[in-house]
Amino acid sequence: MTGFDLIVAGAGPAGIAAACRAAETGAKVLVLDNNPAAGGQIWRNDIPALWAQRLSNVEVRGGCSVIDDSILAHGVPIVLATGARELFLPFPGWTLPGVTGVGGLQALVKSGFEVRGKRVVLAGTGPLLLAVASLLRKRGASVTCIAEQAPRSALLRFATGLWRYPLKIAQGIELGGSLLGVPYFTDCWVEEAYGRDRVERVRLSGFEQDCDLLAIGYGLVPNTELATLLGCTLQDGFVTVDAMQKTWREGVWAAGELTGIGGVERSLVEGEIAGLAAIGELTEARKLFSRRAAWHRFASHLTGAFALRPELRALPRPDTIVCRCEDIRYNDLTRWTSAREAKLQTRCGMGLCQGRICGAANHFLFGWQDTSVRPPASAAPVSDLMES
Amino acid sequence: MSAVPDVAIVGGGIVGAACALECKRAGLSVEVYEQSTVGGGATASGMGHVVVMDDSEAQFALTHYSSTLWRELAAELPAAAEYLPCGTLWVAADEEEMAEVHRKQSFYEARGVPVEVLDAQQLADAEPHLRTPLAGGLLVSGDCVVYPPVVAQWLLDQAGVTIHHQEIRALADVPAGIVVNAMGAAAPRLSPGIPVAPRKGHLVITDRHPGFVRHQLIELGYLKSAHSASGDSVAFNVQPRKTGQILIGSSRQYGAEHKEIDREILTRMLRRAAEYMPGIGALTAIRTWTGFRASTPDKLPLIGPWAGREWLATGHEGLGITTSLATGRLLADLITGRTPPIPAEPFLPLRCSP
Numbered sequence: 001m002t003g004f005d006l007i008v009a010g011a012g013p014a015g016i017a018a019a020c021r022a023a024e025t026g027a028k029v030l031v032l033d034n035n036p037a038a039g040g041q042i043w044r045n046d047i048p049a050l051w052a053q054r055l056s057n058v059e060v061r062g063g064c065s066v067i068d069d070s071i072l073a074h075g076v077p078i079v080l081a082t083g084a085r086e087l088f089l090p091f092p093g094w095t096l097p098g099v100t101g102v103g104g105l106q107a108l109v110k111s112g113f114e115v116r117g118k119r120v121v122l123a124g125t126g127p128l129l130l131a132v133a134s135l136l137r138k139r140g141a142s143v144t145c146i147a148e149q150a151p152r153s154a155l156l157r158f159a160t161g162l163w164r165y166p167l168k169i170a171q172g173i174e175l176g177g178s179l180l181g182v183p184y185f186t187d188c189w190v191e192e193a194y195g196r197d198r199v200e201r202v203r204l205s206g207f208e209q210d211c212d213l214l215a216i217g218y219g220l221v222p223n224t225e226l227a228t229l230l231g232c233t234l235q236d237g238f239v240t241v242d243a244m245q246k247t248w249r250e251g252v253w254a255a256g257e258l259t260g261i262g263g264v265e266r267s268l269v270e271g272e273i274a275g276l277a278a279i280g281e282l283t284e285a286r287k288l289f290s291r292r293a294a295w296h297r298f299a300s301h302l303t304g305a306f307a308l309r310p311e312l313r314a315l316p317r318p319d320t321i322v323c324r325c326e327d328i329r330y331n332d333l334t335r336w337t338s339a340r341e342a343k344l345q346t347r348c349g350m351g352l353c354q355g356r357i358c359g360a361a362n363h364f365l366f367g368w369q370d371t372s373v374r375p376p377a378s379a380a381p382v383s384d385l386m387e388s
Numbered sequence: 389m390s391a392v393p394d395v396a397i398v399g400g401g402i403v404g405a406a407c408a409l410e411c412k413r414a415g416l417s418v419e420v421y422e423q424s425t426v427g428g429g430a431t432a433s434g435m436g437h438v439v440v441m442d443d444s445e446a447q448f449a450l451t452h453y454s455s456t457l458w459r460e461l462a463a464e465l466p467a468a469a470e471y472l473p474c475g476t477l478w479v480a481a482d483e484e485e486m487a488e489v490h491r492k493q494s495f496y497e498a499r500g501v502p503v504e505v506l507d508a509q510q511l512a513d514a515e516p517h518l519r520t521p522l523a524g525g526l527l528v529s530g531d532c533v534v535y536p537p538v539v540a541q542w543l544l545d546q547a548g549v550t551i552h553h554q555e556i557r558a559l560a561d562v563p564a565g566i567v568v569n570a571m572g573a574a575a576p577r578l579s580p581g582i583p584v585a586p587r588k589g590h591l592v593i594t595d596r597h598p599g600f601v602r603h604q605l606i607e608l609g610y611l612k613s614a615h616s617a618s619g620d621s622v623a624f625n626v627q628p629r630k631t632g633q634i635l636i637g638s639s640r641q642y643g644a645e646h647k648e649i650d651r652e653i654l655t656r657m658l659r660r661a662a663e664y665m666p667g668i669g670a671l672t673a674i675r676t677w678t679g680f681r682a683s684t685p686d687k688l689p690l691i692g693p694w695a696g697r698e699w700l701a702t703g704h705e706g707l708g709i710t711t712s713l714a715t716g717r718l719l720a721d722l723i724t725g726r727t728p729p730i731p732a733e734p735f736l737p738l739r740c741s742p
């Protein structure tokens with residue numbers, strides 16, 4: 001790790017942008033990512049040619065997790081760009097094979113998973129449903145319907161505000177065209193998924209639908225574990241940064257979904273600023289502030305429109321699994337009053353994923369907040385903890 | 389309803405919970421004060437190994453009696469208590485440690501504890517992932533493993549006592565005939581002057597690797613390192629969980645006050661484990677944490693009256709899960725004037741008063 005001017009954790013759009021901008025000033029940059037290949041969630045296996053080219057002066061190490069704050073010992077500035085994961089909310093049948101996250105399905109399809117001829121229901125909230133529907137159609141799937149939980153009125157408000165964001169409107173038109181003919185329901189969500197060995201049918205608000213795959217997307221949850229272990233400050237679940245994307249922890253910058261959810265352009269511009277700022281190119285970084293401000297406005301527009309509705313809290317039945325790692329059901333949890341109590345008494349959140357899935361669900365269902373993060377930032381071989 | 393209870397217990401760890409249940413069973417009225425989560429202190433950060441120890445006659449008597457109580461309780465415990473009668477296997481690396489095996493063997497056998505000496509081959513058969521060659525080991529088959537936070541909650545549920553979720557600032561403020569300080573390593577805060585010091589430990593839990601370890605394994609160098617009066621130490625100490633997970637320990641540090649992971653000692657601890665079990669590095673670690681043992685100079689807990697209506701049930705160091713049940717029984721006997729099943733004198737706090 002020595003000999004580098006900058007270390008970037010995470011090789012999604014924000015991390016790539018940070019690394020490229022810094023490298024282009026002549027800095028020696030190392031990017032670490034726990035996935036084998038760079039790209040992150042959205043660019044998996046298809047980093048846009050322009051960025052791929054710019055990345056050529058950067059050393060990218062895949063399959064490499066940063067597990068704790070010993071990374072700071074090198075004295076090299078760090079940009080955190082660890083992105084976000086999908087939010088899963090439990091409902092009866094959500095653990096059946098064939099039920100996935102929309103982002104997960106998108107990644108699967110991009111890495112070659114065959115969907116030709118499959119009937120897919122997409123449900124949840126936000127523009128990602130449309131983007132994934134479009135991808136699925138291109139790959140020959142039959143998207144039988146899209147269920148958007150947000151009310152129609154909120155969506156209309158969202159759509160009429162879109163003209164301010166040129167890129168998004170172009171995407172919107174493209175999506176609209178390719179989706180022609182796909183039933184799109186608002187005020188609509190999945191109440192239950194049925195099937196013997198895998199999902200065969202879903203019940204949505206007011207009707208049922210046969211399907212081979214059900215992809216759910218309720219939004220994203222930032223991966224703040226490493227930031228927390230490094231001592232960064234969080235607010236409302238996101239890493240707090242100043243105008244230069246610098247965190248409250250000396251020597252650590254953060255960009256992308258760690259600081260807020262709002263799409264790839266927002267992540268890119270934050271990444272560029274963070275990469276430049278971290279190596280001291282503040283004047284260059286400042287030139288990007290107005291572009292970032294525009295995408296921040298877009299992001300708050302997005303969050304407002306797609307807020308989760310309270311009815312979703314009532315979906316789990318007593319026997320619905322909430323914590324998949326440890327098979328903990330809804331009624332195992334109702335006696336307890338905090339995330340820690342539930343964890344210690346039921347093992348909810350104690351498994352392999354350490355509450356990365358059920359933690360956010362329990363926050364939504366019960367208002368619990370599990371603030372406790374311990375190394376490793378994500379599961380790792382014991383031998384990784386033996387290296388000093 | 390607002391009558392002052394006979395006994396108020398400050399601290400809802402496994403020791404406080406066991407005391408609450410035994411006092412209740414002895415016919416006393418009991419209330420518990422817990423500032424945070426029941427079983428969330430050292431009880432949530434220890435290993436849950438119920439082990440008969442031979443450091444001193446008093447320590448043997450307490451751990452042996454308590455481990456009998458654990459076996460009696462086993463059938464009643466809920467599944468979530470993860471009772472696992474896996475036994476302890478003391479591992480001897482060389483002939484010198486083999487001599488310790490034989491010394492332990494005669495100590496335990498003389499006191500009616502079933503043990504079995506394993507030679508190098510039998511040890512390798514019993515635990516295929518241990519390195520070879522090792523000299524042998526001593527199997528204490530009556531020892532077991534539990535999941536302490538659930539036991540603590542279960543004991544309190546059995547007792548059916550009121551739990552006030554409240555931080556106590558002064559024992560004098562607690563309305564009760566007797567106030568028991570069962571605050572674990574925090575006990576000196578409200579009972580200044582008691583000889584209890586926090587001793588930090590680190591642990592690592594793995595993903596499920598069923599069968600990788602079959603017994604609680606402890607190196608016999610443990611006694612030397614664990615009891616060195618000062619200085620940091622690590623020892624090979626791994627535990628099979630009922631879930632198929634492996635709990636890897638252990639470390640001991642005085643003077644460390646923060647609950648953060650100390651990467652240097654963690655690294656040392658894991659390297660020590662890998663010296664005994666070379667395959668352990670390839671297992672998946674999912675979480676690390678630390679906890680504080682309440683240590684005393686003579687390695688025995690403080691159980692009994694201290695000052696006025698203030699009583700103590702603390703100072704259990706690295707054995708408080710094991711000795712919690714016996715502690716509850718002794719405390720209740722001392723309060724009610726019954727004759728305790730084992731002599732209570734070695735544990736009376738007054739032994740420490742100047």
Ligand SMILES: Cc1cc2nc3c(=O)[nH]c(=O)nc-3n(C[C@H](O)[C@H](O)[C@H](O)COP(=O)(O)OP(=O)(O)OC[C@H]3O[C@@H](n4cnc5c(N)ncnc54)[C@H](O)[C@@H]3O)c2cc1C
Nearest residue numbers: 340350351371372431432433434435436535593675677678
């Ligand atoms: C036998 C056994 C088996 C176990 N098995 C597993 C397992 O399989 N998987 C697993 O994940 N864990 C396991 N655990 C460990 C458990 O999850 C905890 O890690 C353990 O209880 C230690 O807690 P902690 O130090 O991590 O504290 P935490 O769980 O972090 O709790 C500390 C509390 O303090 C609060 N807190 C933290 N910082 C602050 C602050 N600055 N201000 C105020 N409050 C704060 C937190 O919100 C939390 O409530 C096991 C424990 C035992 C005893």
Ligand SMILES: Cc1cc2nc3c(=O)[nH]c(=O)nc-3n(C[C@H](O)[C@H](O)[C@H](O)COP(=O)(O)OP(=O)(O)OC[C@H]3O[C@@H](n4cnc5c(N)ncnc54)[C@H](O)[C@@H]3O)c2cc1C
Nearest residue numbers: 399401403429430431434435556572589679707708709710
């Ligand atoms: C790393 C490690 C490994 C261990 N391994 C083992 C083992 O294998 N076998 C074994 O037998 N023992 C083991 N131990 C020891 C065992 O965990 C402890 O001895 C035991 O948990 C002590 O229980 P307790 O109830 O006294 O303390 P705690 O569990 O700490 O309970 C004290 C309670 O008091 C509460 N409290 C504190 N102050 C106040 C206040 N002012 N007002 C209200 N409430 C308050 C706390 O919140 C806490 O819940 C280990 C310990 C550690 C740290």
